[in-house]
Amino acid sequence: MRQRPLSPHATVYRFQYTMIGSFAHRVSGLALSAGLLVFVAWLAAAAGGWGSYAAAVALLSGPFAKGVLALWLLAFCYHFFNGIRHLAWDLVFGLEKREARRSYRMAIIATLALFAALAWLLFARGGATP
Amino acid sequence: MSLRTPLGRVLGAGSAHEGAHHWTAQRATAVALTLLTIWFVVSIVRLPLADHASVTAWIAHGANPVLLALLAIVASWHSQLGVQVVIEDYVHGRHAKIALLLASTFAHVLIAAVAVLALLRIALRSFG
Numbered sequence: 001m002r003q004r005p006l007s008p009h010a011t012v013y014r015f016q017y018t019m020i021g022s023f024a025h026r027v028s029g030l031a032l033s034a035g036l037l038v039f040v041a042w043l044a045a046a047a048g049g050w051g052s053y054a055a056a057v058a059l060l061s062g063p064f065a066k067g068v069l070a071l072w073l074l075a076f077c078y079h080f081f082n083g084i085r086h087l088a089w090d091l092v093f094g095l096e097k098r099e100a101r102r103s104y105r106m107a108i109i110a111t112l113a114l115f116a117a118l119a120w121l122l123f124a125r126g127g128a129t130p
Numbered sequence: 131m132s133l134r135t136p137l138g139r140v141l142g143a144g145s146a147h148e149g150a151h152h153w154t155a156q157r158a159t160a161v162a163l164t165l166l167t168i169w170f171v172v173s174i175v176r177l178p179l180a181d182h183a184s185v186t187a188w189i190a191h192g193a194n195p196v197l198l199a200l201l202a203i204v205a206s207w208h209s210q211l212g213v214q215v216v217i218e219d220y221v222h223g224r225h226a227k228i229a230l231l232l233a234s235t236f237a238h239v240l241i242a243a244v245a246v247l248a249l250l251r252i253a254l255r256s257f258g
Contacts (some may be wrong), residue, residue, distance in 0.1 A: 026216060029209075029212045030213065030216060032209065033209040033212065033213055036205060036206060036209055036241055039202070039245070040202065040241050040244050040245045040248070043189075043198070043202070043244075043248040043249060043252075044244060044245075046182065046185055046186050046189060047248035047249075047251040049182075050182040050183070053185070054182065057180050061180075076167070080164065080167065083160055083163075083164070084164065087157065087160060087161065087164075090157055118171065118175065121175040122174075122175060
C-alpha cells in the first residue's frame with residue numbers, strides 16, 4: 001500500500017484548550033459505547049427475573065462499580081452538552097472562535113451541574129424508594 | 131470554476147465514494163438521542179432502581195417498551211457510527227482495521243438485538 005498522509009495530525013497544531021473538549025468528546029463517546037453494555041445487561045437482568053436482577057443490583061452497588069457508573073454518568077453529561085454544541089456547529093451556528101470558546105465553557109458548567117444533580121439523585125439519595 | 135471532475139459531479143458521492151450518509155446518520159441519531167435520553171434520565175431518577183417489580187412494571191408500562199427499544203437501537207447505531215470513525219482514524223493496518231470494524235458492527239447489532247429481546251420478554255410477560 002502506498003504511504004499516504006494519515007489523520008489525525010494532533011501534534012502539528014498549536015495547543016488551545018478547546019482541543020481538550022474536542023478530544024474529550026471522543027473519549028466520552030467511547031466510554032458511553034462501553035456503557036451501552038451495562039445498559040443492555042441491566043435490561044437482560046430485569047428480563048431474567050428477580051433473582052438475576054438482584055444479582056445485577058448487588059454487582060452494580062459495590063464501590064468500584066459505583067465509581068465506574070459515576071464516570072459513565074459524567075461522560076454522558078459531557079457528551080450530551082458537547083454534542084449539542086456539535087449540532088449547532090453543523091447548522092453553521094457559533095463557529096467563531098469567541099463563540100466556540102464561550103459555548104465550551106457553558107458546556108463544561110452545564111456538564112458539572114447536571115452531573116452533580118444526577119449523581120445526587122441516583123447515588124447519594126440511593127435512588128427513589130419503592 | 132469547480133475542481134471536481136465531471137464524473138465526480140455526476141456520481142455526487144464525494145471523495146469517499148459513499149456520499150454523506152454516515153455524516154447525516156450520525157447527526158440524525160444524535161438529535162433522536164437528545165430527546166430519548168432526556169426522557170430516559172427523567173424517568174430513571176424517579177424509579178426505585180433496586181426493586182425488580184417496580185423496574186419491570188415501569189419497563190412494561192404504556193409506550194415505555196417502544197421508547198426503550200428505540201433508545202437501545204438508536205444508541206447502538208450512533209455508537210457504531212462513532213466507534214467506526216475512531217477505528218478508521220487510529221487503526222492504520224488494513225487487516226486490523228477491517229477486523230475491528232467488523233467486530234464493532236457485529237457487537238453493536240448484538241447489543242441492540244439483546245436489548246430488544248429483553249424488552250419483549252418483559253413487556254409480553256406483563257400480559258401473561
